[in-house]
Amino acid sequence: MADRQQPLQARDKLAFLLSLVPWLMDHDGAKVAEAAEHFGMTPAQIREAVELIAVSGVPGETDAYQHGDLFDIDWDAFEERDEIVLTNLVAIDDSPRFSAREAAALIAGLQYLSALPENADRAAIASLMGKLSRGASATPSQVGVEGAATTGAVDTGAGRRALAPDPLASTLALIRESVERGVQLELDYQNSQGQRERRRVDPLRIESIDADWYLRGWCHLREAIRTFRLDRISNAIITEQPIEHRASDSDVRLPDVLFAPSPDDLEVTIEVVPSAMPLLSDFIPDGATSTGHDGRIRTTLRVSHYHGLKRLIASMAGVATVVAPPSARAAVEAWAREGAARYR
Amino acid sequence: MPSSPGPAASATASRVPVEERLFSLVLALLATESGLTKNEILSTVQGYRQRFRAGGDNTNLERQFERDKDDIRDLGVPLETIDSPGDAGNNQMLRYRIPRGAYELPKDVTFTSGETTLLNLAAMVWREGSLSGESRRALLKLRSLGVAAEEPVLGYAPRVRLRDAAFEPLSSALEKHLIVRFPYLKPGEERAREREVIPLALVQYQGRWHLSAEETAPSGSDGDGARKTFLLRRIVGPVVLGKAAPARPGDHAGAALASLDAVWERGVAEVQVVTDSDAATRLTNRRGTERLAASVDAGAPGRAEERLRLHFVDLNILADELAGFGPEVLVIGPPELRGAVISRLERTAHDHG
Numbered sequence: 215m216a217d218r219q220q221p222l223q224a225r226d227k228l229a230f231l232l233s234l235v236p237w238l239m240d241h242d243g244a245k246v247a248e249a250a251e252h253f254g255m256t257p258a259q260i261r262e263a264v265e266l267i268a269v270s271g272v273p274g275e276t277d278a279y280q281h282g283d284l285f286d287i288d289w290d291a292f293e294e295r296d297e298i299v300l301t302n303l304v305a306i307d308d309s310p311r312f313s314a315r316e317a318a319a320l321i322a323g324l325q326y327l328s329a330l331p332e333n334a335d336r337a338a339i340a341s342l343m344g345k346l347s348r349g350a351s352a353t354p355s356q357v358g359v360e361g362a363a364t365t366g367a368v369d370t371g372a373g374r375r376a377l378a379p380d381p382l383a384s385t386l387a388l389i390r391e392s393v394e395r396g397v398q399l400e401l402d403y404q405n406s407q408g409q410r411e412r413r414r415v416d417p418l419r420i421e422s423i424d425a426d427w428y429l430r431g432w433c434h435l436r437e438a439i440r441t442f443r444l445d446r447i448s449n450a451i452i453t454e455q456p457i458e459h460r461a462s463d464s465d466v467r468l469p470d471v472l473f474a475p476s477p478d479d480l481e482v483t484i485e486v487v488p489s490a491m492p493l494l495s496d497f498i499p500d501g502a503t504s505t506g507h508d509g510r511i512r513t514t515l516r517v518s519h520y521h522g523l524k525r526l527i528a529s530m531a532g533v534a535t536v537v538a539p540p541s542a543r544a545a546v547e548a549w550a551r552e553g554a555a556r557y558r
Numbered sequence: 559m560p561s562s563p564g565p566a567a568s569a570t571a572s573r574v575p576v577e578e579r580l581f582s583l584v585l586a587l588l589a590t591e592s593g594l595t596k597n598e599i600l601s602t603v604q605g606y607r608q609r610f611r612a613g614g615d616n617t618n619l620e621r622q623f624e625r626d627k628d629d630i631r632d633l634g635v636p637l638e639t640i641d642s643p644g645d646a647g648n649n650q651m652l653r654y655r656i657p658r659g660a661y662e663l664p665k666d667v668t669f670t671s672g673e674t675t676l677l678n679l680a681a682m683v684w685r686e687g688s689l690s691g692e693s694r695r696a697l698l699k700l701r702s703l704g705v706a707a708e709e710p711v712l713g714y715a716p717r718v719r720l721r722d723a724a725f726e727p728l729s730s731a732l733e734k735h736l737i738v739r740f741p742y743l744k745p746g747e748e749r750a751r752e753r754e755v756i757p758l759a760l761v762q763y764q765g766r767w768h769l770s771a772e773e774t775a776p777s778g779s780d781g782d783g784a785r786k787t788f789l790l791r792r793i794v795g796p797v798v799l800g801k802a803a804p805a806r807p808g809d810h811a812g813a814a815l816a817s818l819d820a821v822w823e824r825g826v827a828e829v830q831v832v833t834d835s836d837a838a839t840r841l842t843n844r845r846g847t848e849r850l851a852a853s854v855d856a857g858a859p860g861r862a863e864e865r866l867r868l869h870f871v872d873l874n875i876l877a878d879e880l881a882g883f884g885p886e887v888l889v890i891g892p893p894e895l896r897g898a899v900i901s902r903l904e905r906t907a908h909d910h911g
Binding site: 223224225226227228229230231232233234236237240241252253254266267270271272273277279304305306307308309310311312313314315316317318319320321322323324326327330332333338339342345348349350351352355356357358359360380381382385389390393394404408410417418419420421422423424425426444445446447448461489492495524525526527528529530531532535536543544546547549550551552553554555556557 | 575576577578580581584585586588589602603604629630632633634635636658660661662663666667668669673676679680681682683689691692693694696697698699701702703704706710711712713714715717718719722732733758759760763765766791794809810811814815818834835836842844847878879881882883884885887888896900901902903904905906907910911
């Protein structure tokens with residue numbers, strides 16, 4: 215779990231205590247390690263929580279937290295065998311509801327993932343969203359995310375209409391099938407320098423950022439882990455060649471960041487309007503200095519090739535301008551000029 | 559003093575951890591049928607009672623209790639107040655409780671291991687930004703039910719970003735049902751204009767966050783104002799939260815997505831792309847793209863081109879994207895899109911000349 219090592223805030227700890235008690239009631243004699251694994255916590259976090267639960271309770275009739283007003287555990291089992299046995303229960307019978315925002319986050323997350331092959335059964339997803347709404351303490355707040363259409367029809371509220379399957383959903387389904395059958399994927403890929411090559415890939419993981427989807431896999435042509443944008447893939451097929459690298463292999467290490475900087479990267483200086491800075495944050499190296507110039511920000515961009523740079527800058531006309539080096543300015547100018555020339 | 563090993567023993571300890579105080583508050587309010595008054599809570603509940611001064615000034619402790627109430631309500635714990643009969647409106651006699659039925663997850667809400675797997679993925683979507691705490695806590699509650707997730711066939715690492723500065727204040731206004739004001743810059747306009755709206759929903763469509771909102775009716779008129787969709791990226795200044803907004807029940811997120819879908823359906827552009835170029839691959843892989851002709855006269859010998867029909871929501875955003883493809887794309891129509899792409903390309907060439 216990604217958040218295993220994170221320190222918990224007080225609200226997280228409370229949510230955890232309220233969640234742990236019902237689980238312990240259903241798992242009498244559970245080991246500390248088992249609880250840690252299930253909740254994605256460290257054994258130390260579990261022990262700390264159990265010790266707190268064991269001395270907590272209600273003021274009771276005497277307002278003095280008498281023995282019977284408190285939870286209790288079998289201390290010998292806990293201290294000697296790392297086993298959690300609740301011997302007295304108070305106040306809590308069941309798991310808590312989701313808050314409106316918690317339910318809304320999960321519902322919007324499910325919508326976003328509707329292109330995944332796992333989500334192909336729309337009726338099942340609708341029923342799952344319904345359960346989240348009923349399991350919330352108030353009406354989930356209004357956050358929505360568009361997902362890709364996987365099936366032939368989408369209910370827009372104004373009646374059902376036919377939609378062609380989304381290319382994204384088809385590619386995702388093919389990738390999953392290749393992993394399920396344990397065979398390599400073969401595809402045409404347009405790399406960031408515009409060259410098209412036939413590649414054979416062992417799929418390792420699907421990643422996404424907003425509307426952009428990526429496949430990370432072992433590329434047999436490059437003999438290394440590579441990242442492929444799904445919308446640059448065409449003519450993908452499933453081969454008969456068995457997969458050689460899996461995400462669970464010990465020698466396969468997926469870097470955490472999608473866009474790892476390379477020593478061959480080129481640095482260019484640009485000026486950009488402040489409101490557009492977030493759009494470029496993936497390309498701005500850590501520690502780059504930014505200074506103001508006439509209401510614009512001057513900063514450094516790191517790009518692998520001018521091929522990508524000229525496209526990026528041409529899609530931000532009037533918003534971002536390359537200042538230096540001259541070769542980068544010339545590449546952008548030529549690109550835009552050739553584009554404009556098509557209309558004469 | 560009782561001889562229990564419980565908190566009574568540590569009653570003299572100067573500091574009770576926050577989570578212990580909050581946990582004790584929830585337990586005490588769940589256990590009471592008739593409710594507890596604020597004074598009863600402060601004088602008896604673990605974490606408060608250690609700092610309670612009988613007959614003295616408890617202002618700080620009362621403030622602490624107010625903050626704690628907000629914290630536990632934020633977690634979805636329904637904290638109820640009951641007016642004392644015959645003494646309605648008297649704050650000191652107000653009784654607090656957590657009704658069990660509204661606190662506990664309904665019995666019929668259960669999840670299969672397949673559903674648990676999907677919900678784990680759904681929570682992972684919000685790894686960064688203001689919804690990450692919400693999804694982390696939602697997962698703890700889900701795990702409370704004890705259902706183990708299935709190991710997915712293929713690993714996923716989905717992520718939705720909340721980079722627009724306006725997201726957080728708008729989401730908080732939605733939560734609290736407040737009217738908001740913000741400066742909005744429409745494309746083609748020189749200056750941002752101040753808008754005042756009732757927020758209805760925040761939706762991400764094709765990678766961009768939109769606010770669906772109702773314009774506040776001009777004073778003196780009654781009836782509802784017009785529904786508008788605002789692109790968060792075009793909110794160019796601070797979002798100011800205002801007074802309480804009138805209730806607007808309904809599935810606004812669903813309606814906003816459906817109306818964006820309808821706009822997308824109507825918005826049609828025709829372009830010519832260089833075969834096998836980056837533009838051809840990426841535009842063909844866009845949802846809804848149709849290939850109208852596999853090969854058309856490119857006007858240049860040795861160059862193959864094809865014609866595509868695309869759908870779009872916002873002409874200016876599509877023009878930005880198409881301008882990025884430079885000479886790989888020729889816009890056939892509509893004329894406004896063609897003009898917008900030409901002026902972008904000329905601007906870029908000029909700025910770099």
